[in-house]
Amino acid sequence: MTALPQRTVGPVERTGFVRWVGAIADVDSPVHYDRVTAREQGYDDVFAPGMLQAAMLADHATAQFGAHRVRSCRWRFVDVVWPGDMLTLRGEATEQDDGTIAVELECLRGADSVAVRCWMTFAPDGA
C-alpha cells in the first residue's frame, strides 16, 4: 500500500461553488449559491456541491496514475462542506497481482471530518 501525496485545498469559497455548478450546468439546487434558499431549507448558509469535492479527489488520483487508465470511480457523500472550510485530499493505492491499481481516497473538511469518500481502479500501466 502506497500513500498518495496529501493535498490541501482552500479555504473554499462561494465563487468556487458557482464556478463548479456553472461548469456542469447543475444550477437546479440553489442551496449551493443562494443563502435565502439555503436558510429556507434549514441551513445556516450555502454549502458546496458535493460533486466539487468528489471531482477534486478523482482528479488528484488521475494526476498520479493517468486519466486514460481510470476504469471505475465511485463516490459517497458523507458530510457537507461550508464556505471557508479547508479541505485535505489524501488516499492510498494498492497494486494488485495483475497490475490493476485500487485507490481509496477521502476528502476531509477541517482536521478530521470526512466529507467525501472515493474508490477508483486504474488499469495496469501500458494497458
Place this chain on the structure above:
Amino acid sequence: MSALPSTWSEPFTVPVERGKIGEIARAAGLLDPSYEREERPSAPPAFFYGAAYLFGVTWERPGDSPLGDAPIDPAALLHAEEEVRFPGAPPRAGDTLTGRTRLESVEEKTSRSSGHTLRFVRATTEFRDAAGAVVATSHTTAVQELGA
C-alpha cells in the same frame, strides 16, 4: 409505479469537448493539469456526472423521462453516491457519445441515527460511441428522508 428498471429515456448527444473538459477540471482546482494541457484529454470521471446536467436528464430536471416517475421530491433529495465505470479507456476530447438514462431501483432503509425511513432512488446512464459500443456507464443514487 411501473416495473423497474424503467424504460430508457430518449437518447441524447454528448459531445466530449476539450473546452468543456478544461472548464470542469479548472472549476475543480485543476489538480490534474493533463485535462488542460493535452490535445485530446481523457474526460475526467466527473464529466459523466456533469453530462446528465449538461446534455441529459436529472432528478431535478427529468423532462418526460422515466426519472420523473421516481417517488422522490427533487427539492428535498440529497445525492448519496455517484459512480462511473469504463470497460476500456475513458472517452477523450473529440468523441461524440450518445447517452440514455433509466430509473434502476427504489429502496427503503431505516436510518440508524434518526430511525426515519430513507428512500434511495438509483438511475443508470449508459454512454455509447459512434459504433454503438458502451464506453461508460454511470449510476446516481439520491436519498430522501421520509420521516418516522
